[in-house]
Amino acid sequence: MKLLAALLVPLAAWAGNAEKGRAIATAGAEASCILCHAIPGARGAVGNIGPSLAGVGARLRAEELKARIVDASRINPKTVMPPYGRTGGLYQVAAQYRGKPLLTPEQIDDVVAFLLTLR
Amino acid sequence: MKGLVVALLAISGSAFAQRSGLEYASPEIRRLQASEAENPGMLWVDEGEKLFAAQCASCHASMKGVAARYPRIVAGKIVTLETQVRHRVPFAYESEPLLALTAYIASQSRGLPIGQQLSERDVAKGKTEYFRRRGQMNLACTNCHDANAGKRLGADTVSEGQPNGYPTYRLRWQTLGSLERRLRACFSGVHAEMPAYGDPLLIELEAYLAWRGRGLPIEAPAVRP
Numbered sequence: 001m002k003l004l005a006a007l008l009v010p011l012a013a014w015a016g017n018a019e020k021g022r023a024i025a026t027a028g029a030e031a032s033c034i035l036c037h038a039i040p041g042a043r044g045a046v047g048n049i050g051p052s053l054a055g056v057g058a059r060l061r062a063e064e065l066k067a068r069i070v071d072a073s074r075i076n077p078k079t080v081m082p083p084y085g086r087t088g089g090l091y092q093v094a095a096q097y098r099g100k101p102l103l104t105p106e107q108i109d110d111v112v113a114f115l116l117t118l119r
Numbered sequence: 120m121k122g123l124v125v126a127l128l129a130i131s132g133s134a135f136a137q138r139s140g141l142e143y144a145s146p147e148i149r150r151l152q153a154s155e156a157e158n159p160g161m162l163w164v165d166e167g168e169k170l171f172a173a174q175c176a177s178c179h180a181s182m183k184g185v186a187a188r189y190p191r192i193v194a195g196k197i198v199t200l201e202t203q204v205r206h207r208v209p210f211a212y213e214s215e216p217l218l219a220l221t222a223y224i225a226s227q228s229r230g231l232p233i234g235q236q237l238s239e240r241d242v243a244k245g246k247t248e249y250f251r252r253r254g255q256m257n258l259a260c261t262n263c264h265d266a267n268a269g270k271r272l273g274a275d276t277v278s279e280g281q282p283n284g285y286p287t288y289r290l291r292w293q294t295l296g297s298l299e300r301r302l303r304a305c306f307s308g309v310h311a312e313m314p315a316y317g318d319p320l321l322i323e324l325e326a327y328l329a330w331r332g333r334g335l336p337i338e339a340p341a342v343r344p
Contacts, residue, residue, distance in 0.1 A: 028273065035273040045274035049267050073257070080266060082256040090257055092312040097255040 014062045014113050016106075021114030024107055031084065031102045033111070040118060049080060057116040065112045069103070084108060137332050140278040140343055143269065148290075152342040160222060160288040160340020163215075163295045167223025170216055174208055182224045187231035187337055190326040192241050197326045200224060201297060202317065212316035218295050222286045225339035233283050234333025237326060245327025248320060254311030260324075275344070282328040284341025295340060298325055 025033040026042040034042050038052040056065070068075060070085030083090075084102040103111065141149060151157050171182070189200040200221055201212070210217035239246070252259045263272070264280035271277070285298035292300075299321045306313050314320045 045271075047271045047273050049263075049270045049272055049277070080258065080262045082258065086257075090255060091251065091253045093253075093255045094307075094310050094312050097310045100255070102255060 014109070014116060016109030016111070016113030018110070018113040018117050020107075021110035021112065022117075024103070024111050025114055031082075036081070053115060053118055055118060057118040060115075062112050062116060065115050066108060069108050069111060137281060137335050138268070138279055139281050139283055139335050139338060141284065141338060141341065143276045143278045144343060148342050148344060152338065158288070158340060158342055160286070160295050160342065163219045163222040163286070164226045164340060166215070167219035167221070167226075170220050171223055175220075182227040184228055184231055186221075186225040186228040186339070187233055188236050190322070190329055191236050197241075197322050199322055199325055201299070202322070213297060213300055218286055218297065221297070222295060222340050225286065225337060228337045229339065230336045232334045233337060234329040234331075234335075237330040237333065239330065242323070242327040242330040245323035245325070245330075248324055249327050249331075254306070254309035256309040256311075258309045260305070279332075280328065281332040281335055282325065283332055283335040284338040284343065286339055287341040287343050289343050291344060298328070 024031070026039055026044075028034060028044050033039060033053065034044065034046045036047040036049040038046050038048065038054065040054050060068070068081070071083040072079040072081040073083060082102055085105065085108050087099050087101050141152065144152075151159070155161060171179075186200050189203065190197050192198070201217065204210075204217065204220050204224070205212075208216075208220070210220070249260045252262070260280060263277050267277050268279045269277065282298050285301065286295050287298075287301070288295045289301075299316050302321050302324055303313060303316075
C-alpha cells in the first residue's frame with residue numbers, strides 16, 4: 001500500500017480532480033470552456049471563439065494553465081477570455097456576483113487537472 | 120479592385136462593411152422575416168396600426184421614413200423612437216402597446232438606411248461605453264461583436280450586434296422585444312449591473328449602434344433566433 005502511494009504521488013502532484021474538471025469544462029453551463037473552445041470528446045454546443053484545447057496539456061504546464069484561467073488578461077491584455085479567478089479591478093459587476101470569482105480556486109484546480117489529460 | 124472598394128465604402132458611408140444580423144440567421148429565419156403572412160412581428164405591426172389610428176393619426180398623417188431618423192439629437196439630448204413615443208403616449212417600456220406602436224412606426228421605414236442623422240461626436244459617450252469592459256466576465260461589447268462576429272458562442276452565432284431590426288421577434292423570447300431588452304440581455308450575460316429601461320447608458324449605446332451601423336436598412340420587425 002505504501003509502495004502504491006509512493007508510486008502515485010508524482011502522478012497526482014496536481015491537487016485538482018480531473019473528472020470534476022471535465023464536468024465543469026464540458027457541461028455547457030455559463031462558465032464552461034466549451035462555450036468558446038473545442039474539447040476532444042466533448043459533445044453538444046461547442047463554440048469557436050477561442051482555440052481548440054486539443055493537446056493543451058502537452059503544450060502548457062499546470063501553473064501556466066492555471067494562470068490563463070485565473071486571469072488570461074495578464075498574458076494577453078486584449079484577450080476575450082473572462083478572468084475566472086479574479087475579483088478585483090472589474091467594472092460594474094452585478095451585485096450578486098460582486099467579490100465572487102466565476103470559478104472557485106478548487107474548481108480552477110479541477111479544470112487544470114482535466115486540461116492536463118488533454119495530450 | 121481598389122476603386123471598387125473605395126466606391127463601396129463611399130456608398131455605405133462607413134469604414135467597415137456592416138452585416139445585418141439577418142446575414143447570420145438560418146434560411147428558415149430569413150424566410151420567416153421576409154414573409155408578411157408568417158413574420159410573427161407583423162401581429163404587433165397590425166396592432167400598432169390600430170393604436171396609431173386611434174391615438175396619433177389626428178396629428179400625424181404618415182410615419183414613412185420617421186423611424187430611420189431615430190435616435191436623433193434634440194437640444195443636445197439623444198431621443199430614441201421609444202422615448203419620443205413615450206413622451207406623447209406614456210406606455211411602459213416593453214409593454215405591448217409601446218412595442219406595437221414602435222413596431223408599426225419602424226415598419227414604415229423598412230428598407231431605409233439608419234444612422235444618417237448622427238455624427239461620431241453625437242455618439243461619443245455611447246462609443247466609450249461600447250468599448251468599456253464590464254461585469255464579472257470583464258467583457259466589452261466590442262470583444263464579441265467586432266472581434267468575434269461570425270464565430271460561435273456555444274450554440275449561438277455571434278453577430279455584429281446591429282440595431283436595424285428592432286423591435287425584433289426573437290424565437291428565444293417567443294415575443295417581440297426592443298433593442299433595450301436585447302442590450303440588457305448582454306448586460307446579464309456578462310454579469311454586469313443592469314441598467315433600467317430608459318437609462319442614459321442604454322440610450323447612449325443605442326445611438327452609438329445606429330451610427331456604427333449607419334447605412335444598414337431598417338428590417339423591423341426582424342426575426343432572430
